[in-house]
Amino acid sequence: LAKTTQPIxxxxxxxxEVNITCxxxxxxxxxxxxxxxxxxxxxxxxxxxxxxxxxxxxxxSLFIPADRKSSTLSLPRVSLSDTAVYYCLVxxxxxxxxxxxGKGTRLHILP
Amino acid sequence: xxxxxxxxxxxxxxxxxxVTLSCEQNLNHDAMYWYRQDPGQGLRLIYYSQIVNxxxxxxxxxxxxxxREKKESFxxxxxxxxxxxxxxxxxxxxxxxxxxxxxxxxxxRLSIL
Numbered sequence: 001l002a003k004t005t006q007p008i009x010x011x012x013x014x015x016x017e018v019n020i021t022c023x024x025x026x027x028x029x030x031x032x033x034x035x036x037x038x039x040x041x042x043x044x045x046x047x048x049x050x051x052x053x054x055x056x057x058x059x060x061s062l063f064i065p066a067d068r069k070s071s072t073l074s075l076p077r078v079s080l081s082d083t084a085v086y087y088c089l090v091x092x093x094x095x096x097x098x099x100x101x102g103k104g105t106r107l108h109i110l111p
Numbered sequence: 112x113x114x115x116x117x118x119x120x121x122x123x124x125x126x127x128x129x130v131t132l133s134c135e136q137n138l139n140h141d142a143m144y145w146y147r148q149d150p151g152q153g154l155r156l157i158y159y160s161q162i163v164n165x166x167x168x169x170x171x172x173x174x175x176x177x178x179r180e181k182k183e184s185f186x187x188x189x190x191x192x193x194x195x196x197x198x199x200x201x202x203x204x205x206x207x208x209x210x211x212x213x214x215x216x217x218x219x220r221l222s223i224l
Contacts, residue, residue: 019224043115043201043215044154087153091210101154102148 004088009106018075020105022088025069029054031091033064033071038085038104048073075107083109114138117202117216124189124196125224130142131186132219134202142208143185146201148218154201160185161208189221197223 004022012018024033032051033109036044048055050071051063061074075082115136124130136143142161146154156169160179172208174193179185185204197219203213 019215032210034210036213041199041218041220042175043203043217044213044217049210049212101156103151103153 004090004102006086006088006102006105008103009108011110012078013106013110014079015077018078018082018107018109020073020086020088020092020107021070021076022073023070024088024090027068027090033062033068035060035062035073036087036089040088044087073084078107078109080109080111083107115202115204115214115216117200117219119219120217122219122221123224124221127191129188129190130191130196130221132200132202132221134185134187134216135183136185136204136214137183138204138214139182140206140214141182141183142205142211144203144205144213145148145169145175145177145187146203149200150198157187157200158186159208196221 032049034049037047038044048057048060048062050064052064055062063072085104085106087101088103118133122130144159145157147156147157154175155171157171157175158166158169158177163179163182166177166179174190176188199218201215201218203215205211205213
């Protein structure tokens with residue numbers, strides 16, 4: 001099964017840059033890498049998606065090395081409101097036609 | 112504004128009762144999904160639908176049923192066969208079932224009385 005591995009939790013401070021890395025050794029050729037953010041009692045929200053190299057939007061950057069076996073979500077100058085769970089999702093259908101949303105990374109921003 | 116609407120936000124079920132959770136989208140998306148989330152856990156796929164009148168089981172379909180009679184609507188029924196239904200249920204949609212990002216509703220929290 002294609003799956004992802006992320007740190008269970010991370011702490012950081014306001015104003016810092018936060019990097020969350022996701023491992024996906026079994027990524028398929030056609031798979032994209034997508035990151036979501038979830039606040040308590042809400043549905044996940046799409047943050048960013050990429051296939052290779054670097055993607056940047058108004059809220060984050062996504063770095064993907066040439067072998068695509070990992071990816072790093074970078075959040076610049078975080079604030080308290082960035083405290084949330086972040087999910088890395090690879091492709092949408094793995095080889096068994098199932099969608100795998102792991103447990104995500106709980107990011108806690110401290111003042 | 113386009114989006115996904117789930118209702119109700121909170122739902123209580125008595126033992127032995129079936130309950131239906133509503134999910135409506137006005138994004139003109141072909142694909143729709145139902146997930147279950149337990150406290151401190153990730154999302155687990157219950158059912159998904161790629162197109163009207165078609166749906167597929169996910170990882171934890173037992174005790175649940177769905178229908179997709181309209182493109183906009185994908186209701187989920189939690190049957191009495193689901194022995195541990197207390198959870199947060201999330202509905203999502205995407206343009207197609209592929210690498211397209213999913214748009215999520217705000218969820219329905221189901222509890223057993």
